[in-house]
Amino acid sequence: DAKTTQPTSMDCAEGRAANLPCNHSTISGNEYVYWYRQIHSQGPQYIIHGLKNNETNEMASLIITEDRKSSTLILPHATLRDTAVYYCIAEGLNQGGKLIFGQGTELSVKP
């Protein structure tokens, strides 16, 4: 299982883009990069996932480097409600659906 490394905490001004980095230098070819976030007292919320190509949905964009050793989650216009812990996870088809959560990045969006 590939290990991911994220900064412990980040701040972002409301209305600006939040760029959350993740390193996964040991990722294997069949492992996807998943992003979840957890707002206090709630369960983790799925945001986006990808394998090689950049992905975008209504919540965020995911940029994966060509060598797949790192990725960035982009929240284009952060709001106060985006304050949460963000988890980057590498998960493959051979892992039996086991998501391995690290400590994540605590994002604080400030007015």
Added chain:
Amino acid sequence: ETGVTQSPTHLIKTRGQQVTLRCSSQSGHNTVSWYQQALGQGPQFIFQYYREEENGRGNFPPRFSGLQFPNYSSELNVNALELDDSALYLCASSLGGVGNQPQHFGDGTRLSIL
């Protein structure tokens, strides 16, 4: 589309007791995973059920057991409760067997052991 629901939301037990936590999966999902989240930590994988069979287990003792029913809902049972079992227990459902599909989580059951 109904999301993942868990019951109860909060529970208080004493050491040595047994507890059953319940999870209703999201409509159309056939796979349920359970996680334990201690205060200040990320969730830890307990086990997963796919079509009523256990499909992977994390590093948890046998006193943690589970079931999945024909309607794909699930139970987590913990016997001989210990103080360290105090945590948020999360259930996640997904559509297994069709490639890489995201897991969708409920809001958990907060279990406190006195």
